[in-house]
Amino acid sequence: MVNNGGAVRVRGLDVERGGREVIAGLDVDVPTGQVVGLLGPSGSGKTTLMRAIVGVQDRTRGEVTVLGEPAGSPGLRRRVGYVTQAASVYTDLTVVQNLRYFARLAGLPAAGADAAVARAVDTVDLAGHEKQRVGTLSGGERSRVSLAAALVGDPELLVLDEPTVGLDPVLRRDLWRTFRGLAADGRSLLVSSHVMDEATQCGRLLLLRRGELVADTTPDELLAETGAPDAERAFLALIDRSEAAGTTTGEESR
């Protein structure tokens, strides 16, 4: 298994969606054991890139290698956890019923599943809601169930599409702490957000705009390079710079 040290390696990715190229010639690397933030305005191709990485995006050209295997390989389905932007869990089942199902799908035996479910419930701070139907939970709680459904299988790579949207600041902070903890344990995480201030929580940052990579950097480098006081203004500065440079972007900042 050739891994080249990276969790995800994307080379020359083109994706067509609705008759339009949403990603054109993208090169991206996600290192192992880090929380990598995928940031960019809505419509920049974050979700499409994530779908290409987990292997459910059709009409892709180019090379996407995940944990040493081509994206979408059957062997990866146990090793990669994906959380879609909208909470993709069963609203007519309870929290535990949902998580147990996804635990069994991830290959956990019935006995081990219960312990894993309890751990995942704890991680997303839903203790006390175990027997509640997901449909009766709030939006934020639902998205946490959706996140727990990916955590329950303890995958090597977690691809999380806007997992912190609609959550309160305390919970957001706790979740980012959880993400860093997972990374410290050797898991790799690719987390998208359109809230630029969450950038500072990541070990590494990828800024996407119109399907192109505008920056591949660290939070410190980003602030130092742009001289901006916060992440949001730093990104605006980068985007202004790439606009001024014309259509070719990304090269100088890499």
Add this chain to the structure above:
Amino acid sequence: MTLTLTTAARVLAQIRFDRRTVALIIVLPCLLLGLIAWMFDGTPVLDQFGPMLVGLFPLIVMFLVTSVATLRERQSGTLERLMTTPLGKGDFVAGYALAFAGLALVQALVVVGFALLVGMDVAGPLWLVVVVALLDAVLGSCLGLAASALARSEFQAVQMMPAIIFPQLITCGLLMPRDEMPQVLEWLSRVFPLTYAVEAMQDLAAGAEWPDVAGAVGVIALFIVGAVTLGVATLRRRTA
């Protein structure tokens, strides 16, 4: 196999929660059958058509329920998520088929039991009526699974029922004996599964035994396998 059963259990847990749907699935065919029994009280109509209706109602109900359930799975994003897990496409389809077959068994038993209660007198063996009704229901849910792949919205999913079931209803021999139909329509009825379902039930009503209906039952089983295969083939891991 484990994942198929796990999925079937999950689908059943979802149905169990939806008590009103369960009640509709079980009670509605009984009500309709009761209406007919009442209307034709004192005539042999129920004995003649009862078995057919016992087979038809479950097929239609299961078609609708399954196609909507799988469409919901597509639209809620859970299917996309499932496609990133080790769950096979066959596990998904078979899981659904198995869960609805379980529900169909309960339905078939209750509906046949109710038909007897309101005076249906079947000349052939009763257990075969239950078996054919069960197969009809499974066929309905498998056709629903395959049809849901063609539907992009709830509106389309609901229309799939008249689009796929009605032509079969019209040519299956219920409206006109098949040998009196125009030749082309008679040929057409030969390639529709409902024809065999109705034929088996008509024969059972007239006193047929297992060897007489074995052929028709075999054809229904083949159509079930075909519909499941189609359901698996139309499921996509990668979508635009």
